[in-house]
Amino acid sequence: MNKAIFWDFDGTLVHSQHLWSNAIYETLLHYIPDTPVTFEEIRAMTFDLYPWDTPDADFTQITGSRWWKHMERRFSDKYVEAGVPLDTAQQASTHIREKILQKEKYHLYEDTLSVLDACRMLGYRNYILSNNYPELPEMAKALGLTSFFDGIIVSGLVGYDKPRREIFQIALETADFPEVCYMVGDNPVADIQGARQMKIPGILVHRGEHPDADHCLDTLTQLLSIPGFR
Incomplete structure (x- = not known):
């Protein structure tokens, strides 16, 4: 059978304890060590961030390598929403992936x-x-x-x-x-x-x-x- x-x-x-929120926040701290943005604020801003938060949307064109490019734009948008300067937000967003893919996080x-x-x-x-x-x-x-x-x-x-x-x-x-x-x-x-x-x-x-x-x-x-x- x-x-x-x-x-x-x-x-x-x-x-993995708050894997994504921690990665976003830790990356922000690397770029802006004295940021006034708190982890709780970052976490509250990420509840509609990921494709699985809006599963009815069509994501068939952003699979594979394009998936992370899409997410980097989303990360950057959230940083800017939190008051991070655009250039810093764009730079920081490209380094979140490496934290998510660290084996020791799991x-x-x-x-x-x-x-x-x-x-x-x-x-x-x-x-x-x-x-x-x-x-x-x-x-x-x-x-x-x-x-x-x-x-x-x-x-x-x-x-x-x-x-x-x-x-x-x-x-x-x-x-x-x-x-x-x-x-x-x-x-x-x-x-x-x-x-x-x-x-x-x-x-x-x-x-x-x-x-x-x-x-x-x-x-x-x-x-x-x-x-x-x-």
Whole structure:
């Protein structure tokens, strides 16, 4: 039987404390050490910054290398909005990427590898399905995850962000339309509601209870105890 699990990345398999906001703020501090702009102000300004914040928009023309060019313009706009001079904003925006792609910013949950391995032993094929930057496959390799996965579908490469149907359709096609599949993620909208519209059972992790999820788990290990999962 063809069985597959689609896994979100950040917040599900790994955790990174305010990764993007910290990268934006740390870069600003490098250019303006005495900036009056606070981390809280930066964080408040970034809730509509990323493609996954407006998934209904068409991003199919800004995939791959164009993705970061788009984001650099967005970073620059937010800096200017915070009062940063335009020339400084433009320079700083080009250095955020290198902070985001630092391997040490990401920390595997303690049960990530054991659960991924157990799922493979149970006959499931694992796929990452993530709203993220184009280099996610390289980051997964750097974190020692590649051998546990049969494929990686990332919005920065396909141009669609969860919860759009299109990215889930691409995932299903990549997995050869499995007879049994699950979506495991930490976002009730992008992961759980996105999966539900495709009739994929959604498993919410690390986020407490939510009515839209078929199962809500505190740890990845609890996945192995779901009735009928094996």
